Amino acid sequence: MSPFAPGPVTVEVPATSANLGPGFDCLGLALDLHDTLVGEVVDSGLVVELEGEGADRLPRDERHLVVRAMRRAFEALSVEPPGLVLRAVNRIPQSRGLGSSSAAIVGGLALARALVVDGAEALDDAAVLRLATALEGHPDNVAPALHGGFVVCGHDGADTWAVNAPVAPDVSAVAFVPPDGVSTEMARGLLPAEVPHAVAAANTGRAALLVAALGGATDQLFRATEDFLHQEFRAPAMPESLALVHSLRSDGLAALVSGAGPTVLVLTDGDPEALLGRCPDGWVAHRLAVDHAGVRTVVS
Numbered sequence: 251m252s253p254f255a256p257g258p259v260t261v262e263v264p265a266t267s268a269n270l271g272p273g274f275d276c277l278g279l280a281l282d283l284h285d286t287l288v289g290e291v292v293d294s295g296l297v298v299e300l301e302g303e304g305a306d307r308l309p310r311d312e313r314h315l316v317v318r319a320m321r322r323a324f325e326a327l328s329v330e331p332p333g334l335v336l337r338a339v340n341r342i343p344q345s346r347g348l349g350s351s352s353a354a355i356v357g358g359l360a361l362a363r364a365l366v367v368d369g370a371e372a373l374d375d376a377a378v379l380r381l382a383t384a385l386e387g388h389p390d391n392v393a394p395a396l397h398g399g400f401v402v403c404g405h406d407g408a409d410t411w412a413v414n415a416p417v418a419p420d421v422s423a424v425a426f427v428p429p430d431g432v433s434t435e436m437a438r439g440l441l442p443a444e445v446p447h448a449v450a451a452a453n454t455g456r457a458a459l460l461v462a463a464l465g466g467a468t469d470q471l472f473r474a475t476e477d478f479l480h481q482e483f484r485a486p487a488m489p490e491s492l493a494l495v496h497s498l499r500s501d502g503l504a505a506l507v508s509g510a511g512p513t514v515l516v517l518t519d520g521d522p523e524a525l526l527g528r529c530p531d532g533w534v535a536h537r538l539a540v541d542h543a544g545v546r547t548v549v550s
């Protein structure tokens with residue numbers, strides 16, 4: 251009997267915003283903007299069809315990140331498909347700090363396990379989180395892409411963990427996406443090896459406050475999105491993003507650099523429409539609700 255489920259199988263995977271200000275590498279939020287992946291096991295070969303964001307740039311062979319993630323999942327499940335077709339409709343802007351690589355990784359792992367009979371039991375969410383974190387290098391985008399909602403997460407040499415925390419129903423976000431990207435790898439290279447104890451202490455307080463603020467104490471969102479660990483260090487790679495963050499914050503708005511940037515995200519418990527006029531020329535503004543589902547298989 252074939253170990254593979256009859257295809258094609260479709261998964262949808264959300265964009266994510268990591269850090270959210272002070273939660274460097276440990277806080278992330280899933281957002282209502284999705285890539286769609288359709289996969290099928292066939293007799294031979296590899297076909298990759300792309301539409302939308304990155305379709306003119308991304309490789310259409312084994313180097314494609316979704317394909318690499320799928321291969322990793324098949325390996326973990328001890329199966330090897332004779333051939334594979336992947337169709338991707340990409341809506342998440344890439345290299346902008348909205349978790350596109352994590353969406354590709356989590357989407358690829360989820361798609362592969364859905365293509366294997368009993369794959370979801372053999373490769374459960376905890377296993378997907380471990381594999382995805384290993385591929386991405388840190389968990390704060392992959393965890394919300396997997397689970398949806400607001401996630402507190404971390405990893406060390408032995409363990410990877412992710413816990414959902416509540417989000418007040420009136421919280422939503424506006425993302426201001428600049429025309430040019432910055433690679434996460436490059437942005438991580440700008441960070442210092444050490445910070446003073448007082449800086450670490452201040453940042454810890456803001457991160458803890460953010461959990462309470464998103465959970466309902468929304469009058470604290472402005473203070474709770476203050477960061478001391480990464481945003482300013484990355485300014486040389488994204489000066490316009492930092493200028494926009496400063497300008498929005500000077501008006502009391504809970505603005506932050508999304509992930510490794512350069513997108514600027516504003517968290518609000520008010521009318522997001524009112525923020526759209528702050529979008530710089532040439533940038534694109536997205537009003538984004540919180541995604542509570544995480545990656546999901548679409549049953550047609």
Ligand SMILES: Nc1ncnc2c1ncn2[C@@H]1O[C@H](COP(=O)(O)OP(=O)(O)OP(=O)(O)O)[C@@H](O)[C@H]1O
Pocket residue numbers: 266268285304308314315316340343344345346347348349350351352354391432433434435508509510511
């Ligand atoms: N949908 C996709 N399909 C295939 N590869 C992708 C896809 N999305 C991203 N990638 C790969 O990941 C790279 C971008 O990853 P990077 O971590 O730099 O940015 P990001 O994930 O968009 O931002 P952040 O991690 O700050 O949220 C792209 O250059 C591409 O190689």
Ligand SMILES: N[C@@H](CCO)C(=O)O
Pocket residue numbers: 268269274275276388390391434437438480509510
């Ligand atoms: N925590 C990560 C998120 C981007 O992937 C960073 O800021 O580098």
